Structures are given as structure tokens and as C-alpha cells.
Amino acid sequence: MTALDSAVAAPAIATLAVANATDGSRELRLAGRLDAYSIAGVWWQARAEVQRMRDRRIVIDATAVDYCDGGGVAMLVDLLRQERPPTAPVVVRGLKREFQTLLDQFDPASLRAPAGAPPERLRSVEEIGRAALIVERDIVTQIAFIGETSSAIWYAIRNPHRVRWKDVWYTCEQVGVNALPIVALISFLLGLIIAFQSAVPMRQYGAELFVADLVGLSILRELGPLMTAILLAGRSGAAFAAEIGTMKVNEELNALTTMGLDPVRFLVVTRILAALLTVPLLTLFADVIGIFGGAVTMVSFNIPILAYLREIDTLVDVKDLWAGLAKAPAFAILIAGIGCLRGLQTQSGASAVGISATRAVVSGIILLVVVDGIYAFIYYLLDI
């Protein structure tokens, strides 16, 4: 009979019978097959019995057990490890030799204490304090990173032959050229929707034409640069964090460091330069497409495209275009920088890269909003 036959032939059940022995002890008679599939029923019965008979000696009679593996042993250890007075121990009797050796590998008493003390819960005040410290440290890190990056970029500008231009052009393609379709789609829809939403109410006053000014101003000054930057944070910021994070997990950053090559100069500067070169162009592209989106709506409201453009030309100044474009370099440095920083901060493990990419997008967008606010304040003061 092969092992498989015997496994099929034996009834895959475990049974438990409880009796009082003549010497006053309580006897738990186990029988059948003790494996992980069969013991669930008898385990809790047996444990309940052991816990109920706290003052009596308990004998587990395993004479009729014909199979016992790791699962069965775990159950026996569980019964043996229960805390009991010395006058009322739990003993196992009649277990077959080969199963007994399995059981002998464990010292039930040592398995009594829960494995490792549970981490102490902090008081909520302390939790808040620690969280605040983490935020503070993160801000300090970001400031230090800005300094480190600025000095590396200054070095790159003074020594352009030391920059890895091949990497810069490659990143330009990734960040700029490949982003054109999504930037086009979003800014077209943005122009279209702003125009439509404002044209419907303004039509009641016969003022549809002024929609052109609204679209032109809001796209050029605010929405063009901001939407481009937010798209880029989601696309390229996350990509930078994931790329650099993976390099960190693979020890490639260590390899650079021991080759005497500064990862900031090598990985961060190329990416920031690429973003600096492409983001203003992308913003200009978004401006044009957004205004075109507005034009499509206007045409459907029976306003000729030339009238729309002339209206924009009269009210929207070139300085509005510059006001928007001036934000692009700052946004570029921000998105690329925060993406790289989060990548460099990647911890080890498979989930770490995902966490870094998420943090890059979240911090990127928060900082974008903050910086955009600062720009708005400065423009207000300068009356631009």
C-alpha cells in the first residue's frame, strides 16, 4: 500500500472522548488522525476541558492516535502550555514514539509568553508630538535638499561640459515630448469647459464675447501653468521618484557613491535641467491649446473665431502671458526636485518605491499650490 492509499483509506477525522479515571484525574482520549484539517473541532473542546478542570490532573491519552503531524503537535503543545497549579498538571500518555519525538522538540512552558512584547502604545499627545517632529524633519530635509541641488545646478551652469547632456536630452523627451498628448487633451478640455460654463449665463446679458477675455486671462495667467505642472507632477514627478527609488533599492546609488560620483549631480541635476528646459515650452503649448479650446465653444455660440481672437488681443496683455510663463521654471524645479528627493529617500523593500512615488505626487502638488499662492501675492504687490 502506498502512502497515498493509506492517506485515503484512513478516516480523516479526530475524535475526543472525556472520562473520569479511577485515580481521580480527568482523561481526554484522542483518537484518529491529528492534522491541521481534522483537529479544529477537537482542539477547542480539549482546550475548554483543560481550562474548566483547573484543579484536577489531566491525562491526554493518545494511544488511539494513528497519525499526528505538526498540526497535531501544535494542539498538544497548546494543551500542555496552559498555566496550571503544580498539583494538577497536564500529561500526554501513549503517543506513538515517532510522534512523541516531534512533540519533544518543543518546551511548552517557553511557548507560554506571547512572542515579543507588544509595542507599547503611545499617549496621543506623544503621538502628535512625534508626528510634528517628523514633519519638521521633512521640511528641514527639503530645505537642505534645495541648497544641495542649487549648488549642484550652479556647478553645472559653470561647468556645462560636466553635465551628462545625453541623459538630459533623453529626460527631455520623457518629460516634454511624451507629455504633449495629455497636456493637449487636458488644456483643450479646460478651455472648452471654461468657455462653455461662462458663456451660458453671460449670454443672458448678450455678453458672450467677453468670454474670450475670461478664457484668455485665466488660461494664460493661472490655469495653463498650473495644470501643466500638476500633470507633470503626476507623470514625471512620480516617474523620477520611482526610477531613483528603484536604483536605491538595487544599490545603484551606493555604486555611484563609491565610484566617487555624486548622485545629486548625476541623477538630480540632469532631471531638473530637463524639466527647466521643457516645462516652459509645455506651458506655452498648453496656453495655445486652451485658447483654441475656448475658440471651439465660441464658434458654436456663433461668434467668429477672428472676433474671439481680436477680443483677447485687446484686453489680454503680453505681460499676462509672461506672468504665467514666469511660474513655469519655478514649477519645473519644484516637481523635478521633489520627485528626485522622494526617490533618494526611498527605504528598502518592494513597497518602498510605491510609497516614494505617492509621496512625490502628494508633496509636489501641495508645494505647487503654495508656490502659486506666493506668485499671486507677489503679482498683487507688483500690480502685474
Add this chain to the structure above:
Amino acid sequence: MPADPIIRVENLSAGYDGAVIMRNVNFTVNRGEVFVILGASGGGKSTLLKHMIGLYQPLTGRVFIDGDDIVSAEGEARYAILKKIGVMYQSGALFGSMTLLENVRLALEEYTALDDDAMDLLARTKLRLVGLDAFAGHMPAELSGGMQKRAAIARAMALDPMILFLDEPSAGLDPITSATLDELILRLADSLHITFVIVTHELASIYTVADRVIMLDRRKQGVIAEGDPKVLRDTSDDPWVRQFFRREAAVEPA
């Protein structure tokens, strides 16, 4: 041959997050020898290696590479030390976006004024040394684990360092590939007089390549044995050292 130390580790203590892993470790590595750092998993071998190459800052102590302290060196002085060493990381750590040739060329591009053809040729000779010149145009992901490690050795040798640090060169490799690597190490040590510092726990390769070993132990927080591996196997008083060399299971729960 009189001892001529090329690396001197003095009173090195190391640890993270307040936990001390090793205390007051002292040893020297002689010029031209193959020096192996041994120990159980989690015994601090790779940590010690990363302190020796200046990646980690020790709690106390100094590490002299060819007479200069890498712990306190900064700026140009640090680069000067780093040029004397090459490191092969456990995973190979080849740059995934570059071909093998570009990986090896990188250090040449950054540090030398050679023209393109010269750099290509130099990089190819390094790949030839490790038997991979036919794969110069391949990306790292297209190669097997053993080939990646050999390519990583070629990259580490790009600038002909005096010392090569190898972190677990044979981990995860089959016995034949691992023996090929051992042969490569011996060949490089003999022909180019490179000093090797190797972290490993592969007994077979230790007997083949090592001139001298030190053994680390986490419980004792430091070096528990130092010397010729065969001598240690036969004469060490430390039961743990004997067990390690005889591949016995632990008597006491580790």
C-alpha cells in the same frame, strides 16, 4: 613576506538606531592578499564592508585605506581614496539603463580625458578579463545573475583600483558559476596584484581563495577569530568557529 597593511581598521564601533552591532573592531588587510570576512547571516559582515568603503559613518573608530582615513576624509581627499577602491555589490548594482560597456565606461568618462575609442577599448579589455566582451552591448537585465556579478567586477575594475571589495560574490549562484568566479578572483589577484576584501559564507570558496579570514559574531559584537581558514578549522578553541567550518547545526539556540 613582511606584512604590509593596505587597510587598517582601528577601534571601529558600528550600529544603527542606538543598537550597537560591533564594538572596537581592529584588523589589518595586507597588500596583495585575498581577505575574507566571514560570519553568520545578520552577523554584520555587509555592515562592516559598508563602513570600510565609507558608505556608513561609524560610531567611533577609523578606517585607513592606503594610509588615508576614509571616515574623516571629505571632498577631494575622499575622491582620492575612492579612486583606489572598487566595489561589487551583492546584487551587482549595474546601472539598468546602460549597456555593459557603458556601465564600465562610466568611471572612465568621468575621471579620464581619454577619447571615445580609447575608452571603448579600455572598457572592452575589462569585460574580456571577466569573459563578457561578447556581451558588451547587452543590457544588464538580459544577463544571468552570475554574468551580472562578473560585469560588476569589470565595472569595479574600470580605473584599476588597488583594492576590490566584493559583497557576497557567490550568493545565489550555482556551484559551477561560483567556482568560475573564484577562479577569476585568484587570476586577478595573481596577475594584477589586486587586494581583495570579500564578504561571504560559502565555505567551498573560502578554502579556495582566502589567504586570511576574520570571523564576526553578533553575540560577541566583533571579531572572534582571525587567520588562515584551514588552520582555524583544525585548531580553533572557539566551539562556534569550529561548528561554522564543519557546517554543524547550532548546539545552543542562536
